[in-house]
Amino acid sequence: LVLVETPSNPALELIDLEWLGEFCRARKLTSVVDNCFATPYLQQPIQYGIDLVVHSATKFIDGQGRAIGGLIAGKSELIKDIRFFARHTGPSLSPFNAWIFSKSLETLAVRMERHCANALTLAQWLSGRAEIARVSYPFLDSHPQAALARRQMRLGGGVVTFVLKGGLSAGQQFLNKLQMLSHTANLGDARTTATHPASTTHSKLSEADRLAVGIEQGLIRISAGLEHPDDIIADIEQALA
Ligand SMILES: Cc1ncc(COP(=O)(O)O)c(C=O)c1O
Known part of the structure; x- marks a missing residue:
């Protein structure tokens, strides 16, 4: 089995x-793609087999x-076995959570358009800032895989990362x-969120393992929300000052 996450x-x-x-x-080999960052609106791995x-x-x-x-x-013969396993071992959604997710899917496309537009605007703005060593966003021309991103994703996604020149203390x-x-x-989230992966989501990795997957101490991950882009940029600008 091969499991990948894209974008990671x-x-x-x-x-x-x-x-x-x-x-x-x-x-x-059985292929599995974690499509969490792209969502089915931006990328459909099933189309590639x-x-x-x-x-x-x-x-x-x-x-x-x-x-x-x-x-x-995925493929029905594989889903059949997963459904059997889930029904007998417990990892099933509560009806209320299932209702929330199915209602949310009705607005996924319009929300993703706004998440992606805000993320791209933010990534372009961040790229011009002196405090920042590096900005990453799949649809920025500076992204080493920008051509691939445009080929397999409808838009660049809602997440932008950047590395502050001042490292951990600046972060x-x-x-x-x-x-x-x-x-x-x-x-x-509908609200823009900021994360410091080295001390939270990826804190259990060693420093060497974090660096191997591009997580420097000064790395900040922003998930662009649905607010007006000027408000997102204004808060980030005052926090960088
Ligand atoms: C790409 C990706 N896959 C899976 C997960 C796990 O999500 P959950 O906490 O809903 O199990 C995360 C959480 O950050 C993620 O970013």
Whole structure:
């Protein structure tokens, strides 16, 4: 079995899904893609022959940070076994969470358009700032895989990352100064959220393992929400000062 995440959290590295589909088919490997950052609106790995697609519905599918859950889509013969396992071992959604997610799917497309527009505007603005060493966003021309991103994703996604020149202390100071943005490990919320992966989501990795996947001490991950882009930029600007 081959499991990939594209775009990856938080480095925003991409895997070529056409290549992956062919690679796994030729070797009779089961392919699984974590499509959480892209959502089904931006990217559909099934079109490339991927066997299973998994989502943390907690993120953009819910869209308001209300419920925890996930979903798996894919070939019916594989889903049949997963459904049997889930029904007999417990990882099933409560009816209320299932209702929240299914209502949220009705607005996924319009929300993703706004998340992505805000993220791109923010990434372009961040790229011109002297305090910042590096900005990453799949649809920025400076992203090393921008051409691949445009080929397999409808838009660049709602997440932007950047590295502050001042490292860990600059990152802590930035997060403490935020006023509108919420400081949380979650993402995909209607509200813009900021995370410091090295001390939260990826704190269990060693420093060497973090650096190997592009998580420097000064890395900040922003999940662009649905607010007016000027308000998001104004809060980030005052926190950088
Ligand atoms: C790409 C990706 N997949 C899966 C998960 C796990 O999500 P959950 O906490 O809903 O199980 C996360 C959480 O951050 C994620 O970013």
